[in-house]
Amino acid sequence: MVEEKPTTRLLILTPDRVVLDTKVTSLRFQKKDGWCGILPRHISYLTRLVNGVLIYRTPSAPSMHYVALYGGTLEVKKDEIVVLTAVAEPGRSLQDLALKLLERQAEADALAFEAHIEITKMRTALVRALSDLPEPLDVIR
Numbered sequence: 001m002v003e004e005k006p007t008t009r010l011l012i013l014t015p016d017r018v019v020l021d022t023k024v025t026s027l028r029f030q031k032k033d034g035w036c037g038i039l040p041r042h043i044s045y046l047t048r049l050v051n052g053v054l055i056y057r058t059p060s061a062p063s064m065h066y067v068a069l070y071g072g073t074l075e076v077k078k079d080e081i082v083v084l085t086a087v088a089e090p091g092r093s094l095q096d097l098a099l100k101l102l103e104r105q106a107e108a109d110a111l112a113f114e115a116h117i118e119i120t121k122m123r124t125a126l127v128r129a130l131s132d133l134p135e136p137l138d139v140i141r
Contacts (some may be wrong), residue, residue, distance in 0.1 A: 002112035005059055012054075012067060012083040019088040020067065026079060028055045029074060040078055045076040049085065053097070066091045068101055 007023040020049030027038040030052030038045070072130045089104065091097030 005058055008040040008042075008101070010056060010089050011080065012086055014088055020090060022057045022058055024081070025059050026057045029069075032053075036073065038081060040079070042076050044078070045086045047074050049074055049083070053094075054083065065096060066097050068097050
């Protein structure tokens with residue numbers, strides 16, 4: 001009889017979506033002072049995450065899985081690990097993750113450029129409107 005490895009639920013949440021909800025057999029993540037690991041049945045734990053990579057293994061696919069995180073917090077509760085982060089991008093490999101992050105950066109750069117153009121248009125319109133104002137009337141003292 002094959003003994004099953006113990007698992008714990010991994011839940012990764014951003015403000016707008018559930019990025020991941022799966023059972024894991026192990027987890028590694030980055031903190032300010034280095035890497036840390038979590039196994040099932042870990043004691044309760046709360047920590048702050050830095051921008052980096054979270055690595056996990058599932059019982060169905062023992063190869064590593066990756067998620068890029070933009071900071072956040074990680075909390076270990078009984079049989080559950082909850083990660084709250086601003087941005088999370090899962091990938092099958094580090095190369096896949098790097099490509100996805102480059103694509104996201106290109107999208108962000110394009111949006112920033114569009115925003116810069118709009119701000120320049122608004123600034124120009126404001127200067128034009130201010131220059132078209134009538135001269136103030138002299139006040140009699």
